[in-house]
Every structure is written in structure tokens, then in C-alpha cells.
Amino acid sequence: MKQKLHLDRAHLLEQLKQMLRIRRFEEKCAELYSQEKIRGFLHLYIGEEAIAVGIMSTLKTKDNIVATYREHGHALARGLSMNSVLAEMYGRTNGCSRGRGGSMHIFDKSQNFYGGNAIVAGGLPIAVGLAMANKYQQNQAITVCFFGEGAVAEGEFHEAMNLAVLWQLPVLFVCENNRYAMGTALALSESETNIAKKASSYGMTAVQVDGMNVVDVEAASNKAVEQIRKTNQPYFLECQSYRFRGHSSFDGQLYRDKAEVKLWQEKGPVIRLIQWLKENNHLVETELSQIENEIKAEIQAAITFAEQGEWEPIADLSKDVYSPAIEAPHNVSQGEQ
Amino acid sequence: MTTQTLSYREALRAGIEQALVDDERVFLMGEDVGRYGGCYGVSKGLFERYGDKRIIDTPICEAGFVGVGVGAALGGMRPIIEVMTVNFSLLAMDQIVNSAATLRHMSGGQLNVPLVIRMACGAGLQLAAQHSHSWENFYAHIPGLKVLSPATHNDARHMLIQALADPDPVLIFEHVMLLNTNGEVSEQSDAAMEKAIVRKQGSDVSLLTYGGSLAKAMAAAEQLQAVNISAEVVDLRCLRPLDTKTLLASVKKTHRAIIIDEAWLTGSLAGEISAIIMEQAFWQLDAPVKRIATVEVPIPYPSHLEQAALPQVEQIVAAAKDIMVAH
Numbered sequence: 001m002k003q004k005l006h007l008d009r010a011h012l013l014e015q016l017k018q019m020l021r022i023r024r025f026e027e028k029c030a031e032l033y034s035q036e037k038i039r040g041f042l043h044l045y046i047g048e049e050a051i052a053v054g055i056m057s058t059l060k061t062k063d064n065i066v067a068t069y070r071e072h073g074h075a076l077a078r079g080l081s082m083n084s085v086l087a088e089m090y091g092r093t094n095g096c097s098r099g100r101g102g103s104m105h106i107f108d109k110s111q112n113f114y115g116g117n118a119i120v121a122g123g124l125p126i127a128v129g130l131a132m133a134n135k136y137q138q139n140q141a142i143t144v145c146f147f148g149e150g151a152v153a154e155g156e157f158h159e160a161m162n163l164a165v166l167w168q169l170p171v172l173f174v175c176e177n178n179r180y181a182m183g184t185a186l187a188l189s190e191s192e193t194n195i196a197k198k199a200s201s202y203g204m205t206a207v208q209v210d211g212m213n214v215v216d217v218e219a220a221s222n223k224a225v226e227q228i229r230k231t232n233q234p235y236f237l238e239c240q241s242y243r244f245r246g247h248s249s250f251d252g253q254l255y256r257d258k259a260e261v262k263l264w265q266e267k268g269p270v271i272r273l274i275q276w277l278k279e280n281n282h283l284v285e286t287e288l289s290q291i292e293n294e295i296k297a298e299i300q301a302a303i304t305f306a307e308q309g310e311w312e313p314i315a316d317l318s319k320d321v322y323s324p325a326i327e328a329p330h331n332v333s334q335g336e337q
Numbered sequence: 338m339t340t341q342t343l344s345y346r347e348a349l350r351a352g353i354e355q356a357l358v359d360d361e362r363v364f365l366m367g368e369d370v371g372r373y374g375g376c377y378g379v380s381k382g383l384f385e386r387y388g389d390k391r392i393i394d395t396p397i398c399e400a401g402f403v404g405v406g407v408g409a410a411l412g413g414m415r416p417i418i419e420v421m422t423v424n425f426s427l428l429a430m431d432q433i434v435n436s437a438a439t440l441r442h443m444s445g446g447q448l449n450v451p452l453v454i455r456m457a458c459g460a461g462l463q464l465a466a467q468h469s470h471s472w473e474n475f476y477a478h479i480p481g482l483k484v485l486s487p488a489t490h491n492d493a494r495h496m497l498i499q500a501l502a503d504p505d506p507v508l509i510f511e512h513v514m515l516l517n518t519n520g521e522v523s524e525q526s527d528a529a530m531e532k533a534i535v536r537k538q539g540s541d542v543s544l545l546t547y548g549g550s551l552a553k554a555m556a557a558a559e560q561l562q563a564v565n566i567s568a569e570v571v572d573l574r575c576l577r578p579l580d581t582k583t584l585l586a587s588v589k590k591t592h593r594a595i596i597i598d599e600a601w602l603t604g605s606l607a608g609e610i611s612a613i614i615m616e617q618a619f620w621q622l623d624a625p626v627k628r629i630a631t632v633e634v635p636i637p638y639p640s641h642l643e644q645a646a647l648p649q650v651e652q653i654v655a656a657a658k659d660i661m662v663a664h
Contacts, residue, residue: 107447125400125401132408133414163396
């Protein structure tokens with residue numbers, strides 16, 4: 001723990017619980033996937049939980065979130081109910097996107113959670129636009145945009161960096177550097193592997209943080225968010241992390257050594273926090289099992305909720321391609337509106 | 338009702354200006370729309386009058402600023418995004434197709450993207466193979482988008498306001514050959530934006546067209562009058578959703594249809610309309626549908642080749658004469 005935050009025990013236990021919620025939820029998702037309850041692609045966040053949990057705990061409800069297709073953790077940490085997230089993955093109408101999007105397209109307008117974007121780097125310009133809307137409307141809200149290091153190779157990444165700094169927009173870019181863009185290692189896809197250095201060349205504050213350490217992430221995010229709110233300028237966090245599972249459910253992981261995965265697992269965000277809490281006499285086994293039991297019950301309830309969800313009637317297939325018909329705007333010009 | 342004569346460019350500008358005055362959430366954003374006055378001069382003078390918060394010059398990054406438009410629309414603004422030409426819009430196709438068009442349906446109806454994207458299109462200025470195309474149909478293919486093609490000065494004046502009133506993403510295609518032409522502009526729009534309009538009544542053959550080809554169809558109809566062929570000219574106006582009711586009513590009246598489309602024939606909107614007629618008015622036809630489209634080449638630079646590639650009035654006249662004798 002490099003940066004001593006307000007190491008409040010209750011808060012650390014809460015952060016542990018949030019990370020464990022994501023971990024256990026996704027382990028169950030993998031199981032449900034093999035049972036064919038969840039279909040399509042399933043991108044697990046296991047190993048990277050400290051990032052979403054650390055950052056979300058520094059935000060306000062009015063702030064906007066833009067995430068990627070690996071966003072179950074972000075949704076849960078943001079405050080979407082496990083019920084609505086799992087039901088979405090089941091494709092049922094009680095899912096947060098009415099079951100239309102599935103695992104990759106989790107939306108919740110009430111939480112200002114704007115997806116769920118499955119185009120690598122596609123969310124970055126949108127986040128810049130949301131930040132622009134906030135600035136213009138003086139909402140005092142910031143936009144947080146999560147993306148993987150794979151997005152850094154895309155043109156839209158660089159266009160978004162440039163525009164955010166050029167127009168001085170209140171956006172926090174969070175690069176979740178898990179070292180592999182699908183199966184391609186960082187060194188094989190980037191001319192400069194220090195992503196923060198790349199971002200800083202656009203003229204914004206950009207720092208690297210240990211993304212496996214929830215306290216470090218939270219401390220860095222606190223600082224970033226405070227600066228953005230004060231200056232209305234963008235800020236860049238590169239969270240160095242590792243995904244313990246494959247890219248998606250179809251990944252044989254031929255591109256990396258098992259030993260490497262094991263090494264990273266040993267410094268995983270959950271295990272390290274548990275160790276630290278125990279070493280410092282902040283956590284006893286019974287508390288941990290109580291947390292685990294609460295999560296287990298929450299997951300079980302979410303499964304029941306999802307399984308009871310309705311399928312959307314085929315008659316509604318085309319609903320919401322367009323907004324409901326409005327009064328045809330004819331003869332509205334020149335003061336007749 | 339008073340009317341005034343404006344160039345197509347001035348009519349577009351008047352529409353933008355009204356939007357800026359009517360709604361403070363509206364801003365115009367694009368490459369060189371501000372200090373330069375717009376690549377085609379459409380927004381000339383607006384920067385001076387409305388300032389850099391409402392008229393925003395962007396760097397050259399179509400995916401970036403169109404995506405910013407999507408985000409700003411989600412965040413409660415009403416952006417008008419200008420993309421210099423349809424060719425450049427391909428760089429922003431990800432944001433238009435993967436984001437703007439999908440977000441409402443994919444989010445289960447929670448979000449909508451009230452975004453207007455304007456762009457220049459069409460050939461005739463000898464701008465060669467990367468600035469001259471008619472790709473309205475790329476976008477008319479996409480559920481979630483609405484696609485407008487203002488062919489008249491009055492539509493140039495009013496369609497933007499109609500598009501901004503729509504809660505979903507609307508693309509407006511402005512044909513470059515119309516910009517310098519003068520025409521009548523009234524205080525009112527001709528019809529709701531999704532309606533096709535019969536621009537000239539006729540009884541023998543329907544000329545179905547849009548955008549830069551409307552004037553050609555009108556000229557052809559006039560020539561046909563001299564040889565006692567009464568051509569009806571239908572201006573599609575909205576390419577998605579298509580006003581099939583109006584175009585089918587015309588075909589059922591004249592029993593003959595010629596579609597004039599500046600796009601390439603293969604996979605064109607002309608093909609789509611032809612299929613609609615086949616499916617829904619086949620027994621009303623007295624002759625097979627004809628299509629006049631652009632020759633399938635990248636638009637070449639020299640004028641004689643460029644013009645040879647494009648639909649021309651003489652072709653429309655010849656096709657109409659031909660369709661009248663076909664049995």
C-alpha cells in the first residue's frame with residue numbers, strides 16, 4: 001500500500017466486499033455460461049476488480065460512466081443491481097437494457113451508465129461529447145471513460161485525447177492496461193508501451209497506478225477527480241492490471257504462459273487486500289465468511305430474478321429502433337413552433 | 338405568405354441560423370465551419386454572429402467529432418454536425434452506424450440520440466474520385482437513422498429545423514451542384530420531413546427521384562410535355578424511412594416508373610424502390626420499371642467523363658419515350 005488513504009477499516013471492508021461481489025458474480029457467470037444460460041460473448045473482469053471499485057467509489061451519481069464490453073464489474077460497482085445485470089445477460093426484459101444488449105451492452109440511464117460499448121475505442125469520443133454537454137450546461141458533473149490498452153492503437157483514441165485537451169473538457173480517461181489486446185501482448189501492439197506517457201504528450205496529467213491495488217486506485221482517482229472538478233481539464237489514469245481469465249469465453253489462451261498468469265494471480269487485488277487486512281488485524285475469518293455468505297445470497301437471488309424474467313415478445317422486435325412518433329414537425333418554422 | 342429568392346447555400350444558412358436562435362442547446366460543429374465559413378460557404382458569417390461556443394471549428398478527425406456529437410446529444414445538447422463531404426463521413430461511419438443508430442434499441446429504449454449530421458454529396462464540380470459521391474444509400478440501409486435529401490430551396494431552408502425536432506439521429510445530404518442555384522423559399526415547410534412530394538403532376542409515367550437529380554427530372558418532364566408525354570415527378574425527400582405510400586400512389590396512377598438515382602446502380606436505392614414497386618404494384622404496371630443511375634466507376638476528374646458517368650436529362654427523356662412504347 002504505497003499511498004496511505006484514510007485507511008478506514010469499514011471502508012476497506014466495503015471495498016473488499018465490492019471486489020468480491022464482482023469476483024463471485026463473474027465466477028458464477030462463467031458457470032452459467034457453460035450451462036448455456038448466458039450466451040453470446042462473455043468477457044470476464046476477474047483480476048481487474050480493483051480498478052472499477054476504486055474509481056467508482058470516488059464518483060457522484062450525476063457523473064457519467066462510459067465503459068466497454070468488459071463492464072459487468074463497472075456496472076455492479078456503479079450501483080446497478082446484480083439482478084438487473086444478470087437478467088440482462090439472460091436476455092430477459094427485466095434486464096437493465098430489456099435484454100436487448102446482453103453482456104456487452106449494459107446501460108442504465110438512471111445511473112448515468114452509458115454502456116457497454118463493444119467497439120474498441122468507440123466509447124472515447126462519446127465520453128468527450130458527454131463531457132462537453134456537462135461543461136456547456138454547467139452540470140458540475142464529470143465523465144469517466146474506461147477502456148483497455150488495446151484501444152490506444154485506435155485512431156478514435158487519439159482523436160478523443162486531442163479534443164478533450166484542446167477543448168478543456170472534464171473527463172477522466174481510465175486505461176485498464178491488462179497487457180493483452182485480446183491475445184496480442186502490449187509490446188506487440190504499441191510503439192511506446194508506457195501508455196500514460198503517450199497520453200501526457202497531448203498535454204494532460206497522466207499517471208500510472210497499480211491497478212491491482214484498490215487503495216492505490218482509489219487514492220489516484222480521488223486526486224484525479226478533484227483536479228478535474230477544480231480545473232475542468234481532462235486527466236488520464238493508466239491502471240496496470242492483468243486479466244486472469246481469457247479474453248472471452250472462446251479464448252484458449254495460447255498466447256501466454258500459465259506461469260505468468262500464476263504470478264499475477266498471486267498479486268491479485270482481492271487476495272492482497274485480504275492478506276493485508278489480516279496481517280494488520282482488521283479482518284477475521286468469520287467476517288470474511290459473512291461477506292461471502294451475503295454475496296452468495298445476492299447471487300442466488302439474482303439467478304432467481306433472471307430466470308423469472310420474461311422474454312421480450314417477438315411483436316416488440318422493432319420497438320425502440322426509433323423514438324415514438326412525434327407530432328410531425330411541419331410548418332413549424334418562423335415563430336410558429 | 339411571403340416568399341423570397343435565396344441561393345440553396347443561403348437557404349441552408351438561414352435554417353441553421355433559425356436553429357441557433359430558437360434553441361440554445363443547438364450548436365454547429367465541424368471542420369472549418371467557423372472562421373473559414375464552411376468548406377462550401379454554408380456557415381459563412383455565423384461564427385462572427387454566434388461565437389465560438391455555438392460555431393465550433395474542429396480538427397480534422399471525423400470519427401472523433403461525430404462521436405463527440407453523439408455524446409453531446411446523449412448529454413442533452415442538440416448538435417448539428419457538418420461533415421465536409423460524404424466521402425469523409427466514411428471515417429465517422431463507426432460512430433454513425435455503431436453508436437448513433439444502435440443506442441436507442443440496444444439500451445432497451447432508455448437512450449436516444451437527437452443528433453443532426455449534414456454533409457455535402459454528389460458530383461459535378463470536377464472534384465474527382467474522393468469528393469463526388471452519392472452514398473445516401475449507405476446510410477438509408479441502417480435502421481435507427483433517418484436520411485433526408487433536400488432537393489429544393491424550401492427544403493434546404495426548413496428540413497434542418499424538422500430534423501432537429503426529431504429525437505433520433507438524422508442525416509441531411511446537400512448536393513453540391515445545388516449550392517449556387519437560386520430558388521423560392523417560403524415561411525413554411527412543404528410537408529413533414531418524412532413525406533415524399535409530387536413536384537409535378539402527370540399521368541403517363543412516374544419519375545421517382547431525389548436530391549441533385551430532381552432538377553434533371555423536372556427538365557425532362559418539361560421536354561416530354563412537348564411530345565405529349567405527361568410525366569409525374571416525385572421527390573422522395575426522405576430516403577429512410579421511404580414514403581412508399583406516395584410513390585406507390587403515383588405508380589398506380591401512371592402505371593410506369595423510372596427511377597433516377599445519382600448513386601451507382603448495384604445495391605442502389607433505385608434497386609430498393611424497384612423492388613417495392615414489384616412487390617406492391619406489379620399488377621398495376623404497364624411496363625417494366627427502368628432505372629437510371631451513375632456508371633459504375635469512381636467519379637473521374639475531366640468534365641466530359643464526369644458528365645458521361647452521371648444521369649442526364651436526355652437519358653431520362655429517352656427512357657420515358659421508350660417506356661411508353663414498351664409492352
